[in-house]
Amino acid sequence: MLGWAITFLIVALVAALFGFGGIASASAGIAQILFFIFVALFVVTLIVRAVRSSS
Template identity: 60%
Template sequence: MLGWALVFLLVAIVAGVLGFGGVASASMGIAQILFFVFLVVFLITMVMYLVRGRSPPV
């Protein structure tokens, strides 16, 4: 998911450089949404890992 956010960020940068403001704006919005979704899922995963208290493998 973070990879897709980076792809959309790159598309936004390229579109902005080439003068396609609408495409750049839409791509940047998608990149931001994907990044925050990734961040939320990552934090939920870390909390679940800490709550479970899994012991390291021996």
């Protein structure tokens, strides 16, 4: 999922470079959403692992 976020970030940067504002903002928004989902899943995984290893 982090790979998808990076891909959309690159698309947003390239679109911004060429002046496509709508595409750049949409891609940046998707990248941001995917990044936060990735971070949330990572934190949940860390918590689940900590609970399982302690019991």
